[in-house]
Amino acid sequence: MPKPEGYKNRIELLQGTLDMLILQTLRWGSQHGYGIAQAIRSGSGDVLQVETGSLYPALHRLEKQEWIRSEWRSSEHNQRAKYYELTDAGRTHLSAQHSRWTQLSAAIANLMEPGEQS
Amino acid sequence: MSLRNLFQRRKMDQELDEELQSHFHLAIRERIERGEDPREAERAVRREFGNYALVRETTRGQWGWNLWEEIWQDARYALRGMRANRGFTVVAVSSLALGIGANTAIFSLVYAVLLRPLPVSHPEQLVELLQRYPGEPRRNGSWTLRDVEYYRQHNHAFSAITGMAIDNLAELRIEEAGMRVGIAEYVLGNYFAELGLRPALGRLIGQQDEKGSAVAVISWDLWTARFHRDPAVLGKRVQVDKASLEIIGVAPRDFTGLRIEAKTDLWTPAGQDRGFHLIARLKHGNAITQARTGMAQLFRFTIEERAARSSDPQLRQLRVEVETCAAGFSTVRDRMGNPLTMLMAISGVLLVLACLNLASMMLARGAGRAREMALRLGLGASRGRLLRQSLTESLLLSGAGTLAGAIVAWSGIGLFTRIIASGRPAERIQLDIQPEATVLLFAAGAALLTGLFFGLAPAWAALRSLPACALRPSGKAADTRGNRFFGKSLVAAQVSLSIVLLGAGVLFITHLLHLRSADLGFRRDYILLVNLDPSGPGIRGEQLSQLYQRLLERMNEIPGVRMASLSAPTPLHGAGASGFGTVEGVPQRPEDRRWISISWVGPRYFETMGTPLLAGREFTLRDQSNPRIAIINSTLASQYFGGQDPLGRRIILDHVTGMREPAAYEIVGVAGDANYMEIREKERRGIFLPAFRAGRVTAGTFVLRTDINPHSVAASAQRVAAEVAPSIPVTNTTTLSDQIEATIVPERLMAMLSGFFALLGALLAGIGIYGLLAYTVARRTNEIGIRMALGASRNGIVRMVLQEALAITGAGVAIGIPAAFWGHKLAAVFLAELSTTHVAAILLAAVAILAVALLASCIPARRAAAVDPMVSLRHE
Numbered sequence: 002m003p004k005p006e007g008y009k010n011r012i013e014l015l016q017g018t019l020d021m022l023i024l025q026t027l028r029w030g031s032q033h034g035y036g037i038a039q040a041i042r043s044g045s046g047d048v049l050q051v052e053t054g055s056l057y058p059a060l061h062r063l064e065k066q067e068w069i070r071s072e073w074r075s076s077e078h079n080q081r082a083k084y085y086e087l088t089d090a091g092r093t094h095l096s097a098q099h100s101r102w103t104q105l106s107a108a109i110a111n112l113m114e115p116g117e118q119s
Numbered sequence: 120m121s122l123r124n125l126f127q128r129r130k131m132d133q134e135l136d137e138e139l140q141s142h143f144h145l146a147i148r149e150r151i152e153r154g155e156d157p158r159e160a161e162r163a164v165r166r167e168f169g170n171y172a173l174v175r176e177t178t179r180g181q182w183g184w185n186l187w188e189e190i191w192q193d194a195r196y197a198l199r200g201m202r203a204n205r206g207f208t209v210v211a212v213s214s215l216a217l218g219i220g221a222n223t224a225i226f227s228l229v230y231a232v233l234l235r236p237l238p239v240s241h242p243e244q245l246v247e248l249l250q251r252y253p254g255e256p257r258r259n260g261s262w263t264l265r266d267v268e269y270y271r272q273h274n275h276a277f278s279a280i281t282g283m284a285i286d287n288l289a290e291l292r293i294e295e296a297g298m299r300v301g302i303a304e305y306v307l308g309n310y311f312a313e314l315g316l317r318p319a320l321g322r323l324i325g326q327q328d329e330k331g332s333a334v335a336v337i338s339w340d341l342w343t344a345r346f347h348r349d350p351a352v353l354g355k356r357v358q359v360d361k362a363s364l365e366i367i368g369v370a371p372r373d374f375t376g377l378r379i380e381a382k383t384d385l386w387t388p389a390g391q392d393r394g395f396h397l398i399a400r401l402k403h404g405n406a407i408t409q410a411r412t413g414m415a416q417l418f419r420f421t422i423e424e425r426a427a428r429s430s431d432p433q434l435r436q437l438r439v440e441v442e443t444c445a446a447g448f449s450t451v452r453d454r455m456g457n458p459l460t461m462l463m464a465i466s467g468v469l470l471v472l473a474c475l476n477l478a479s480m481m482l483a484r485g486a487g488r489a490r491e492m493a494l495r496l497g498l499g500a501s502r503g504r505l506l507r508q509s510l511t512e513s514l515l516l517s518g519a520g521t522l523a524g525a526i527v528a529w530s531g532i533g534l535f536t537r538i539i540a541s542g543r544p545a546e547r548i549q550l551d552i553q554p555e556a557t558v559l560l561f562a563a564g565a566a567l568l569t570g571l572f573f574g575l576a577p578a579w580a581a582l583r584s585l586p587a588c589a590l591r592p593s594g595k596a597a598d599t600r601g602n603r604f605f606g607k608s609l610v611a612a613q614v615s616l617s618i619v620l621l622g623a624g625v626l627f628i629t630h631l632l633h634l635r636s637a638d639l640g641f642r643r644d645y646i647l648l649v650n651l652d653p654s655g656p657g658i659r660g661e662q663l664s665q666l667y668q669r670l671l672e673r674m675n676e677i678p679g680v681r682m683a684s685l686s687a688p689t690p691l692h693g694a695g696a697s698g699f700g701t702v703e704g705v706p707q708r709p710e711d712r713r714w715i716s717i718s719w720v721g722p723r724y725f726e727t728m729g730t731p732l733l734a735g736r737e738f739t740l741r742d743q744s745n746p747r748i749a750i751i752n753s754t755l756a757s758q759y760f761g762g763q764d765p766l767g768r769r770i771i772l773d774h775v776t777g778m779r780e781p782a783a784y785e786i787v788g789v790a791g792d793a794n795y796m797e798i799r800e801k802e803r804r805g806i807f808l809p810a811f812r813a814g815r816v817t818a819g820t821f822v823l824r825t826d827i828n829p830h831s832v833a834a835s836a837q838r839v840a841a842e843v844a845p846s847i848p849v850t851n852t853t854t855l856s857d858q859i860e861a862t863i864v865p866e867r868l869m870a871m872l873s874g875f876f877a878l879l880g881a882l883l884a885g886i887g888i889y890g891l892l893a894y895t896v897a898r899r900t901n902e903i904g905i906r907m908a909l910g911a912s913r914n915g916i917v918r919m920v921l922q923e924a925l926a927i928t929g930a931g932v933a934i935g936i937p938a939a940f941w942g943h944k945l946a947a948v949f950l951a952e953l954s955t956t957h958v959a960a961i962l963l964a965a966v967a968i969l970a971v972a973l974l975a976s977c978i979p980a981r982r983a984a985a986v987d988p989m990v991s992l993r994h995e
Contacts (some may be wrong), residue, residue, distance in 0.1 A: 034138065034147040053142065053167075054174045055133075061181040078148060082141040083134070 007045065019051065019059050021102060023094040024087060027069060031086035034060055060085060068094050128188075135178060143168065154166045189504075190511070197512035207484065208516070211477050214883055215520025215569060218473035220527025222874070225561040227528070228535055229459050231552045233452055236445055238373040240315025241400075245444040246277075246407060248397040248414065254801070257440050260285070262395040264463030265305065266421055270397075270668035273417055276410035277399040279815055281306075284384075284393035285376075291384060292358035293345050301341070301384035302325060302378060306395055310386070311336075313400055314374075321353045326480075328388040334388045335364035340690040359387060362506050379447040381546040398444050411441045433714075449546055455539070457949040458865040462872055464945075465623050470569065471877045472616040477882045478573035481513065483894040492965045513574025514567075521566035528562065536866065541866045543693035569760035576609065593979040606891060608928050613887040614931025614968055615938055617880035621964030623941035624877025626946065628951055631870035631962060634863055640752075640793025640803070641690060642729030647829035648689055649674070649821040651838045653847045664816040668740065670843050671721060671821070677835045679827040684728075685721030685810050687819025691859050695796050700776030702759050702768060702807065703783055713802070715755065717775060719810040719817035725750075725790050727824045735766050735788030738809040746812030749784035752805040756789045765789060770806070784808065792970070798862050799952065822855075829854045881968060884931075885975040892924055892979035903983055904991030913984040920983045924976035925969075932965050939964060 026032060026040045038051045039062075063069045070092030076082040087095070143164060150160035168174070173213050236242040248270075251257035262282060271280050289303035311323035323336055335357055337346075355366050364387055374384030377398065389395070400496045401410060418439035426434055442449045457617040479975065492505060495964045539548045587779040649668075653663055667685065674683035688694050696717040703708050722739050725732050733753055742748060749770060773781035784806075792803040810817045825832050833852040840849050894904070903916055939961045947953050 032143070033141065035142045035149075039149075052169060053139075054177055056167050057139065057142075057174060057178040061135075061178050065183065067182060076141075076145065078145075080141060080144060080148075081137070082145065083138045119689045 014108065017098075019055060020063060021098045022049070022051075023056075023085075024058055024068065024091055024098070027085055027087045027091070029057060031072070031074075031084040033082040033084050035082075037085070058105075059118065063091070067091075129968070131182065133181070136177060137174060139171065139178075139247055139516075172176065185728055189507075193508045193714045194515060196508060197515045200512060201515070203878035204484070207480060210886060211480065211516050211557065212523055213866050214473040214476060214879070214886075215517055215566075216523030216527050217568065217879060218466075218470040219517075219521050219562060219565050220531055221522030221872075222463075222470050223528035223558060224531030224535060225459070225462050225466050225872075226561050227532055227552050227555070227558045227908075228539075228550070228554065229463050231550050232455050232459055233494070234446055234557075235379075235555075237314075237377060237447055238371065242445040243443075244278075244401045246399050246401060246410060246441050246858035247444040247448055247460070248399065249440040249442055249449070251440055252433060253436050254854050256703075257442075257449075258891050259396040259450075261393050261398045261449060264278075264389075264392050264395070265424070267395065267397065269420065269424075270399075270414075270417055272851070273420075274399075276402060276405050276413045277400045279309060280397060280399040281310045281313045282395040282397040283307065283310055283377075284389060284395050285383075287376075287381070288358075289359050289385070291341075294356060298732075299305055302376070302381055303385045303387060304383050305389035306386050307389055307395075315410045316371055316374055318368040318373050320350060323368050323370070324386060324388050332388055332926070333364050333366045334364060334387065335359065335368055336368045336370055336376060338370050338382065338384050340382060341384045342369045344641075347941070357385065361743070362387075375551075377444065379451045381549070382549070382551070399441075405973075407441060407443060410570055414439050422568075426562075428709070436789050452927060455548070457866055458869050461946060461949055462869060465620065465873050465876055468616055468619055469880060470565065471621065472613055472880050472883055474569050474573045475609050475613045475616065476573075476887045477513070477516070477569075478576040479606055480890045481573060482576050482606050482609065485888055501768060510571070510574045514570040517566045517570030517573075517650050519560060520569070523820065524566070525562065538868050538871070542862055543691075543858075543861045545693045546700055576605070602734045603700045606894075608886075609928075610887045610891045610928050610936065611931040613884045614972070615933075615935030617877075617884035617971075618932060618935030618961070618964045618968055619939045619942050620873070620880035621877045621967055622961045623942060623946065624873040624961050625960040626943060626953065626957070627866070627870045627873040629861070631866050633930040634798055634866055635859075637798065639690065639798070639859070640730055640791055643856045643859055645825050645829055647823040647825055647832055647836065647838065648853050648855060648858060649823065649849060650835075650851040650853075651818070651821070651840060651844070651847050652850045653818045653844075658844075659845065661814045662820060664811060664814060666820060666844050666847070667816045670840065673839045673843055674821055674823055674836060677823070677832055677839060679825050679832045679835075680729050680828050681824045682723055683820050684724040684726075684776060685816075685821045686724055686728075686822050687810060687817050689820045689822060690728075690794060691796065691798065692820075692861050693796065693862070698772045699947060700755070700759070701771045701773075703771055705759070714803060715772070716803075718795070718805065719819060720750075720807050721819075724807070724822070727822050729824075730793050731791040733789045733791060734764075735786070737788065738807075738811075740811055742809050743811050743813050745782050746809055747782065748787045748809060750788035750790050751786055752803065752807075753888045754792050754802065755804050755806060758804070772806070793815050798859060877964075882973050884968060885971040888924055888927065888972050889975040889979065891927070893974050893982070894921060895923065896979045896983045899983075900991045903986045904988040907986065908988040916984050917980045917988070920980040921973070921976055924972050924980075928969060928972035932968065935968070936961055936965060 008030065008078070011018050012087055015094055021035055022041050026037050026044070034053075038053070038056055041049050041051050060069070060071075067087045067088055070088055071085050074084045075083055146164040146167070147157070147160050150163060151157055155163070171608050194372070211872065237245070239245070247259050248262065249257040249259045251260060267280055267282060270277075274280070281303040283306040286303045286305070288300055290298055291301040291303070292298045306324060307327055307970060308324065308326040312325060316323060318336070319339055320342070320804075321336075324334065328334055337352070337357070341350060342348055346355075352366055352369070356363050357366055358364070370386065399410070401407065408842050415438075421439075422435060422437060446452070460731070495505065496502065536550050536552060539550055542548060641939060658666065671683060676682060677683075687848060688696070698712045699712045700715045701712070718737065723737055724730075725737055732750075733756075735750065738750070751759075751765060751770065757763065759770070760768065766789070767785065769783045769785050770782045775782075790807065794800045795805055807816075810819060821836070823832065823836060824831065837858055840847070903911075906916065907913075940957065943953075943957045
């Protein structure tokens with residue numbers, strides 16, 4: 002089942018959205034890059050596939066903005082990996098992004114499906 | 120982020136690699152754990168991962184670059200470019216080094232001679248009082264105490280007047296340190312107070328020392344050299360000439376007197392009247408013009424007062440001048456100021472030329488790189504970044520040029536000071552040029568300006584380039600008409616500037632040659648001058664006369680010496696004697712009397728010097744019994760006797776230097792005119808008296824005409840002197856032509872430098888033309904190929920390239936010739952006596968630059984002619 006992974010199911014993420022998802026993932030604890038990608042993928046039911054070429058630039062960008070910080074640690078398999086965790090500033094940023102996202106998605110949903118909601 | 124980051128970057132790169140690797144391994148491990156075949160898993164992960172290098176680069180891109188890193192990048196980029204174009208870099212750096220170095224060296228000279236303010240309080244208020252006979256250089260140094268007193272009482276413009284007399288040959292004896300000749304100043308009591316100086320040690324001379332107390336203030340240098348800065352120097356004694364003085368203080372470190380050209384060793388109160396140099400301090404807010412009118416009034420009284428005591432017939436022509444003394448006494452400024460200013464201007468032109476040259480070369484290079492630039496613009500490089508990169512490159516070049524220029528300047532300063540110090544003893548300028556903040560600032564400013572100047576042109580061109588055009592397959596269209604015209608006008612400007620430089624070079628070199636070949640009335644080559652100092656051992660009168668006659672005999676016998684004579688002084692030595700003459704029985708009005716130069720010469724003097732004897736005879740040793748005879752020169756003969764025969768007539772000399780009584784001399788000969796003191800002399804009135812007179816000799820310098828290089832008989836002459844007169848030291852041997860060279864120091868300096876600059880300018884213009892044509896030919900290879908394919912002959916192609924060269928050069932010449940004329944006019948304002956060969960000089964310059972242009976276009980033209988149509992068209 003690895004090969005025919007349906008391209009049709011994958012959605013290109015907007016940059017800001019990816020940042021938010023990464024921060025959201027890190028909310029539950031520190032994680033390395035691979036782990037973050039896996040978490041987003043499984044959390045979205047394999048719909049959201051994060052490209053390495055987007056993930057690592059995003060991680061390094063977030064770190065430069067000091068929303069996350071990193072640390073080298075041993076992973077569960079006794080392998081060294083770079084773990085990222087949220088900073089206080091990152092937490093604040095995440096909650097701001099989150100409420101914006103909620104507003105935005107509600108508004109889009111309203112526009113797209115005017116009958117169903119409210 | 121900071122500079123630190125620059126050095127952490129390597130570590131960050133490693134960590135990024137490690138991080139991506141760990142991602143890779145984690146992914147594979149997970150797939151294997153899910154039960155995939157390891158090799159399958161790895162391939163899948165690889166596919167999923169995508170382009171490793173791209174991931175890595177995009178991630179690195181997120182780190183961002185701070186300013187330092189970008190500058191560092193730019194610098195490295197520029198350095199790579201410089202290494203890749205070694206020829207260009209070498210030419211650029213060396214022409215900048217010469218331009219900046221020459222300017223810095225000349226500016227340090229200008230600064231030391233013209234600008235450096237005296238280290239005294241409010242130097243801008245200081246003025247000096249000078250006297251001038253019409254047609255002669257102005258002089259300070261012949262004022263009396265009576266004058267000082269009078270001006271102090273009656274002037275309104277000055278808050279104070281002070282002065283000093285200078286003894287340049289004072290014998291200084293310091294207790295344990297022995298004798299040396301130094302410079303002593305005899306100062307008025309208010310000297311130090313009015314200059315606002317504070318002692319480095321002890322006290323300075325004050326009003327209480329006015330009437331010649333036996334005290335002295337020594338210079339910091341003397342204190343250092345002789346007393347090793349021992350504070351116990353106070354109270355020690357120093358003997359100056361005959362007087363024993365107590366040292367009461369040390370002058371401040373940077374104060375070495377008011378002269379630019381010499382450093383004073385010691386100051387002592389002026390006891391008696393001497394020839395004083397006067398300086399005055401302008402009252403606050405008073406202009407120097409007020410002081411001038413005021414002094415002109417007061418000076419009339421001085422003249423009247425002197426006229427009562429003096430019989431100097433020209434006294435009433437004497438004028439007073441008031442000149443600013445902020446940078447020291449004006450003597451050296453009067454002599455060197457104008458030549459130095461002109462050298463500064465010429466070297467400035469050279470620097471501008473070097474800048475234009477670099478600008479045009481960088482422009483051509485920039486146009487050659489238009490594709491690269493356009494590509495980078497297209498890939499998102501900001502124009503600002505490209506501009507900065509171009510400027511970084513030019514600033515880096517100018518920085519390297521400045522560093523090399525510092526070396527050039529350093530050795531240049533050494534050379535200049537040596538040339539300037541090669542003047543005659545009485546006029547010798549011992550300049551003390553140190554690296555000073557002002558000079559360094561000047562050099563740095565020059566470097567920065569040049570960098571910006573030649574960097575802006577290509578940057579401007581880079582900014583204007585249109586990516587879409589430049590990326591067209593031929594890749595050469597970015598080179599717009601405007602840019603091409605700009606490049607050509609840069610080269611034309613170089614041509615015109617180099618004509619200005621060549622014109623100046625030719626002008627000053629011909630001026631020097633003119634001076635060197637001027638008829639001085641004697642033959643200047645193959646003459647050795649041997650000077651002895653008989654003042655020491657106490658040999659006098661008859662004894663000395665005998666000794667000198669024996670010496671003369673032996674000098675005549677030295678192999679290589681054709682004949683020898685004696686003269687005091689020798690021509691153009693810079694010292695002389697003079698008096699007034701009247702013909703016996705012919706009355707003369709006092710105001711018609713003129714100075715006559717007097718020389719005491721030995722037998723066969725005129726034959727030795729190559730001066731023609733027009734009538735009568737030379738002196739012989741037999742004349743000793745009848746010493747009152749004279750030989751006059753032809754100017755004097757025609758002035759005094761008109762068409763009559765002067766032989767046998769008598770001339771009365773009075774006011775002769777060093778003689779009290781007038782005396783009459785019988786004229787026994789008439790000699791051709793010859794120069795006496797200077798290489799340019801308006802009036803050559805000369806009279807010659809016998810050096811050997813009854814029982815006496817006016818001991819002068821032995822004049823040896825040689826058949827061989829005169830330097831090569833110097834050793835024999837010294838040996839002869841040591842044998843015959845072991846107690847009389849030979850103080851100096853030199854050639855007459857060297858002695859004459861010493862009188863034209865500024866001219867030599869100007870000719871040497873302007874000639875050098877002219878060569879450099881022509882070389883740079885040649886490089887500029889070559890660079891432009893080489894670039895044009897490279898750019899037009901396709902076109903040339905097509906032309907040839909369509910039947911153009913190789914000669915036609917060569918003609919096309921030469922035509923372009925001639926068009927540019929012609930434009931430059933058209934602008935350069937009027938500019939050079941204007942430059943010559945300016946030079947003539949500064950140096951009134953420049954010869955009038957201007958047209959020839961400038962035409963010569965234009966012809967020279969045309970030759971350079973043709974030479975420079977040879978290689979590009981041949982390259983163009985060698986274009987193979989097939990090869991060149993295949994590129995399209």
